[in-house]
Amino acid sequence: MNTSTEVEILLVEDNMNDAELTKRALSKNKILNTLIHLKDGASAIDFLFGKGEFEGRDISHKPKVILLDLKMPKVDGLEVLKVIKSDPLTKNIPVVVLTSSKENPDIEKSYELGANSYIVKPVDFDGFMKAVSEVGLYWLLHNQYPIK
Template sequence: MENTEIEILLVEDNRNDAELTIRALTKGKIANSIVHLQDGAMAINFLFGLGDFAHRNINNRPKIILLDLKMPKVDGLEVLKKIKSDDLTKKIPVVILTSSKENPDIERAYALGANSYIVKPVEFDSFAKSISDLGFYWLLLNQNPY
């Protein structure tokens, strides 16, 4: 995996949501390389080459991070804060992909530097289309700074 470009880092603790997201992205041929991590602590370790990921080349950054908010160990807002406060990672687009429609979560996510905030649709077809559209925009249309 070391030499493989990471297109999407998916940080999602809900296995069903993660599987649906990955399926929607691969079905639409949007992403060839998706790394799925199940909690915020793993995401921080992955991005900064810590713990189990100490061997990883941290210059191999994802093109986009899809980040859930409500997760065990370290929640998504803490992960976002860490990502956006470090020169190595602050330019990576972070899309919050969550079930939380709570205004304080939305405001805090944007205040911490989120690039987008999307509430997961409950219905499968809507969810799959949202993910496909999201991947299309961030991976194919958006111009990344590196």
């Protein structure tokens, strides 16, 4: 995994089928860009802060957007979101919660912790592809980032 270049999309998803569908939807619309896929919340935290297996990674290369599942092993998405939004180095990275949970407590907690968007994964293939494509288009092509 090449983590030395700029990362545009950080996908944190433990379900390999959903991860592949996400990659496929972004690729189909030519917005795959530089995507790193991590399978659990602990790896996401390590990646963002250059710890563990990502020791020595240049943490100045921040993702333009993080697509974050909630229900994951090791560290769940809400805890990852809390860590991201409570640290000055990462708090401005847009986080889109992309999850199967329609539970109102999950939605409320995600926004309380600083999520920029909350999207329930559509269960049908076409709906899933469309939702991910729209997310990618918005956050990578339409959203404006401050100049560093």
